[in-house]
Amino acid sequence: MTTDSFLADCRARLAFDLLSHTWNAVVLWALRDGPRRPVDLRERIGGISSKVLTETLRRLQFNGLVVREERPGAAGRVEYRLTELGESLLTPIGAVGEWAFAHGDEVMAAQEASCASPREG
Template sequence: MTDTAPAGRRDAFDSGCPSRTILNHVASRWGTLILTGLLEGPQRFHVIRDRVDGISEKMLSQNLRVLAFDGLVAREVEPSSPPKVTYSLTPLGTELAGHMSSLLGWITLRTDEILAAQERHGEG
Protein backbone atom coordinates (compact mmCIF):
# COMPACT_ATOMS: atom_id res chain seq x y z
CA MET A 1 0.00 0.00 0.00
CA THR A 2 1.33 3.45 -0.84
CA ASP A 3 0.97 6.82 0.81
CA THR A 4 -1.38 7.86 -1.99
CA ALA A 5 -4.05 5.31 -1.08
CA PRO A 6 -7.40 6.91 -0.21
CA ALA A 7 -7.90 7.32 3.54
CA GLY A 8 -10.81 4.87 3.49
CA ARG A 9 -8.56 2.19 2.04
CA ARG A 10 -5.79 2.34 4.63
CA ASP A 11 -5.06 -0.90 6.47
CA ALA A 12 -2.96 -0.82 9.65
CA PHE A 13 -2.33 -4.53 9.21
CA ASP A 14 -0.37 -3.74 6.03
CA SER A 15 3.27 -3.10 6.96
CA GLY A 16 3.54 -0.33 4.37
CA CYS A 17 0.53 1.61 5.62
CA PRO A 18 1.39 5.06 7.02
CA SER A 19 -1.07 4.49 9.84
CA ARG A 20 1.51 2.12 11.36
CA THR A 21 3.82 5.05 12.04
CA ILE A 22 1.02 7.01 13.68
CA LEU A 23 0.07 3.95 15.73
CA ASN A 24 3.65 3.73 16.97
CA HIS A 25 3.52 7.38 18.04
CA VAL A 26 0.23 7.26 19.94
CA ALA A 27 0.24 3.71 21.28
CA SER A 28 3.70 3.93 22.81
CA ARG A 29 3.81 4.10 26.58
CA TRP A 30 4.86 7.75 26.54
CA GLY A 31 2.53 8.83 23.74
CA THR A 32 -0.49 7.36 25.49
CA LEU A 33 0.37 8.91 28.85
CA ILE A 34 1.16 12.33 27.38
CA LEU A 35 -2.05 12.44 25.34
CA THR A 36 -4.28 11.34 28.21
CA GLY A 37 -2.50 13.64 30.65
CA LEU A 38 -3.21 16.59 28.39
CA LEU A 39 -6.94 15.86 28.66
CA GLU A 40 -6.68 17.77 31.95
CA GLY A 41 -6.00 20.93 29.94
CA PRO A 42 -3.06 22.97 28.63
CA GLN A 43 0.16 22.33 30.51
CA ARG A 44 3.73 23.53 30.67
CA PHE A 45 6.58 21.12 29.93
CA HIS A 46 7.60 20.65 33.57
CA VAL A 47 4.01 19.84 34.60
CA ILE A 48 3.76 17.12 31.95
CA ARG A 49 7.18 15.79 32.97
CA ASP A 50 6.16 15.59 36.61
CA ARG A 51 2.77 14.01 35.76
CA VAL A 52 4.28 11.29 33.52
CA ASP A 53 6.45 9.65 36.16
CA GLY A 54 9.62 8.10 34.79
CA ILE A 55 9.86 9.99 31.49
CA SER A 56 13.12 11.79 30.82
CA GLU A 57 13.12 15.37 29.55
CA LYS A 58 14.66 14.11 26.29
CA MET A 59 11.90 11.53 25.75
CA LEU A 60 9.19 14.03 26.65
CA SER A 61 10.60 16.57 24.25
CA GLN A 62 10.87 13.99 21.44
CA ASN A 63 7.33 12.71 22.00
CA LEU A 64 5.81 16.19 22.18
CA ARG A 65 7.57 17.09 18.93
CA VAL A 66 6.24 13.96 17.18
CA LEU A 67 2.71 14.41 18.54
CA ALA A 68 2.76 18.04 17.39
CA PHE A 69 4.00 16.93 13.95
CA ASP A 70 1.07 14.49 13.80
CA GLY A 71 -1.36 17.33 14.55
CA LEU A 72 -2.40 15.94 17.93
CA VAL A 73 -0.68 18.44 20.23
CA ALA A 74 -0.43 22.21 19.87
CA ARG A 75 2.61 24.11 21.12
CA GLU A 76 2.04 27.74 22.12
CA VAL A 77 4.96 30.03 22.90
CA GLU A 78 4.32 33.18 24.95
CA PRO A 79 6.85 35.88 24.18
CA SER A 80 8.53 36.47 27.50
CA SER A 81 11.97 36.05 28.98
CA PRO A 82 12.40 33.14 29.16
CA PRO A 83 9.66 32.12 26.70
CA LYS A 84 6.74 30.24 28.26
CA VAL A 85 5.71 27.18 26.25
CA THR A 86 2.33 25.56 26.80
CA TYR A 87 1.15 22.28 25.28
CA SER A 88 -2.47 21.38 24.65
CA LEU A 89 -4.48 18.90 22.64
CA THR A 90 -5.78 19.85 19.23
CA PRO A 91 -9.37 18.83 18.42
CA LEU A 92 -7.96 15.72 16.72
CA GLY A 93 -5.78 15.02 19.76
CA THR A 94 -8.73 15.48 22.12
CA GLU A 95 -10.75 12.94 20.16
CA LEU A 96 -7.91 10.41 20.24
CA ALA A 97 -7.05 11.05 23.89
CA GLY A 98 -10.62 10.26 24.88
CA HIS A 99 -10.22 6.80 23.35
CA MET A 100 -6.80 6.36 24.94
CA SER A 101 -8.23 7.37 28.30
CA SER A 102 -10.84 4.61 27.99
CA LEU A 103 -8.04 2.13 27.27
CA LEU A 104 -6.05 3.28 30.30
CA GLY A 105 -9.17 3.09 32.44
CA TRP A 106 -9.81 -0.48 31.30
CA ILE A 107 -6.19 -1.47 32.00
CA THR A 108 -6.36 0.09 35.47
CA LEU A 109 -9.67 -1.64 36.19
CA ARG A 110 -8.39 -5.05 35.04
CA THR A 111 -4.78 -4.89 36.31
CA ASP A 112 -5.38 -7.32 39.20
CA GLU A 113 -6.97 -9.88 36.87
CA ILE A 114 -4.15 -9.55 34.37
CA LEU A 115 -1.51 -9.90 37.10
CA ALA A 116 -3.28 -13.02 38.38
CA ALA A 117 -3.28 -14.48 34.86
CA GLN A 118 0.42 -13.72 34.52
CA GLU A 119 1.08 -15.43 37.84
CA ARG A 120 -0.93 -18.52 36.78
CA HIS A 121 0.90 -18.61 33.47
CA GLY A 122 4.24 -18.45 35.26
CA GLU A 123 3.31 -21.46 37.43
CA GLY A 124 2.63 -23.70 34.39
Protein backbone atom coordinates in the same frame (compact mmCIF):
# COMPACT_ATOMS: atom_id res chain seq x y z
CA MET B 1 -15.03 -1.50 7.52
CA THR B 2 -14.55 -5.23 7.08
CA THR B 3 -13.36 -7.55 9.80
CA ASP B 4 -9.92 -7.67 8.17
CA SER B 5 -9.57 -3.89 8.05
CA PHE B 6 -7.42 -3.88 11.17
CA LEU B 7 -5.04 -6.26 9.46
CA ALA B 8 -4.82 -4.55 6.09
CA ASP B 9 -5.74 -0.89 6.63
CA CYS B 10 -2.74 1.37 7.13
CA ARG B 11 -4.94 3.90 8.93
CA ALA B 12 -5.90 1.37 11.58
CA ARG B 13 -2.25 0.46 12.00
CA LEU B 14 -1.41 4.14 12.33
CA ALA B 15 -3.88 4.51 15.19
CA PHE B 16 -2.49 1.47 16.98
CA ASP B 17 1.04 2.74 16.45
CA LEU B 18 0.14 6.11 17.98
CA LEU B 19 -1.23 4.39 21.07
CA SER B 20 1.53 1.79 21.30
CA HIS B 21 4.32 4.26 22.03
CA THR B 22 4.80 4.05 25.78
CA TRP B 23 4.39 7.73 26.58
CA ASN B 24 2.08 9.05 23.82
CA ALA B 25 -1.21 8.28 25.56
CA VAL B 26 0.16 9.37 28.94
CA VAL B 27 1.27 12.78 27.63
CA LEU B 28 -1.98 13.30 25.73
CA TRP B 29 -3.95 12.45 28.88
CA ALA B 30 -1.79 14.84 30.93
CA LEU B 31 -2.70 17.65 28.49
CA ARG B 32 -6.47 17.01 28.68
CA ASP B 33 -7.08 19.90 31.09
CA GLY B 34 -5.28 22.50 28.99
CA PRO B 35 -1.86 23.76 27.95
CA ARG B 36 1.13 22.87 30.08
CA ARG B 37 4.80 23.70 30.20
CA PRO B 38 7.21 20.75 29.86
CA VAL B 39 8.32 21.07 33.48
CA ASP B 40 4.66 20.90 34.60
CA LEU B 41 4.09 17.84 32.41
CA ARG B 42 7.08 16.06 33.95
CA GLU B 43 5.76 16.76 37.45
CA ARG B 44 2.25 15.67 36.54
CA ILE B 45 3.35 12.48 34.78
CA GLY B 46 6.24 11.33 36.96
CA GLY B 47 8.80 8.80 35.82
CA ILE B 48 9.52 10.43 32.46
CA SER B 49 12.89 11.98 31.69
CA SER B 50 13.24 15.38 30.01
CA LYS B 51 14.72 13.69 26.95
CA VAL B 52 11.88 11.20 26.58
CA LEU B 53 9.27 13.91 27.19
CA THR B 54 10.84 16.09 24.49
CA GLU B 55 10.92 13.16 22.05
CA THR B 56 7.29 12.33 22.83
CA LEU B 57 6.12 15.92 22.43
CA ARG B 58 7.93 16.17 19.09
CA ARG B 59 6.36 12.90 17.92
CA LEU B 60 2.90 14.08 18.97
CA GLN B 61 3.48 17.44 17.27
CA PHE B 62 4.68 15.69 14.09
CA ASN B 63 1.44 13.69 14.07
CA GLY B 64 -0.72 16.79 14.55
CA LEU B 65 -1.87 15.85 18.06
CA VAL B 66 -0.25 18.70 20.01
CA VAL B 67 0.84 22.25 19.26
CA ARG B 68 3.90 23.96 20.70
CA GLU B 69 3.25 27.58 21.64
CA GLU B 70 5.79 30.15 22.75
CA ARG B 71 4.35 32.44 25.39
CA PRO B 72 5.23 36.13 25.55
CA GLY B 73 7.06 37.34 28.58
CA ALA B 74 9.75 35.17 30.08
CA ALA B 75 12.23 34.00 27.48
CA GLY B 76 11.95 30.37 26.57
CA ARG B 77 8.48 29.90 28.03
CA VAL B 78 6.89 27.19 25.92
CA GLU B 79 3.60 25.39 26.41
CA TYR B 80 2.03 22.45 24.66
CA ARG B 81 -1.67 21.97 24.08
CA LEU B 82 -3.83 19.39 22.42
CA THR B 83 -5.11 20.02 18.93
CA GLU B 84 -8.65 19.07 18.01
CA LEU B 85 -7.19 15.86 16.59
CA GLY B 86 -5.36 15.18 19.86
CA GLU B 87 -8.54 15.81 21.85
CA SER B 88 -10.33 13.25 19.67
CA LEU B 89 -7.97 10.56 21.03
CA LEU B 90 -8.94 11.20 24.66
CA THR B 91 -12.09 9.08 24.41
CA PRO B 92 -10.26 5.94 23.17
CA ILE B 93 -7.44 6.52 25.68
CA GLY B 94 -10.03 6.81 28.45
CA ALA B 95 -11.69 3.59 27.29
CA VAL B 96 -8.37 1.72 27.34
CA GLY B 97 -7.68 3.13 30.81
CA GLU B 98 -11.08 1.95 32.06
CA TRP B 99 -10.40 -1.49 30.59
CA ALA B 100 -7.02 -1.57 32.37
CA PHE B 101 -8.60 -0.70 35.72
CA ALA B 102 -11.30 -3.33 35.23
CA HIS B 103 -9.01 -6.12 33.99
CA GLY B 104 -5.48 -5.23 35.11
CA ASP B 105 -5.51 -7.74 37.97
CA GLU B 106 -6.54 -10.50 35.57
CA VAL B 107 -3.73 -9.65 33.16
CA MET B 108 -1.16 -9.56 35.97
CA ALA B 109 -2.44 -12.90 37.30
CA ALA B 110 -2.10 -14.42 33.82
CA GLN B 111 1.45 -13.06 33.56
CA GLU B 112 2.36 -14.49 36.96
CA ALA B 113 0.83 -17.87 36.06
CA SER B 114 2.73 -17.90 32.77
CA CYS B 115 6.01 -17.15 34.52
CA ALA B 116 5.38 -19.82 37.17
CA SER B 117 4.52 -22.64 34.76
CA PRO B 118 7.09 -24.42 32.60
CA ARG B 119 7.04 -23.43 28.95
CA GLU B 120 5.62 -25.82 26.44
CA GLY B 121 6.97 -26.16 22.99
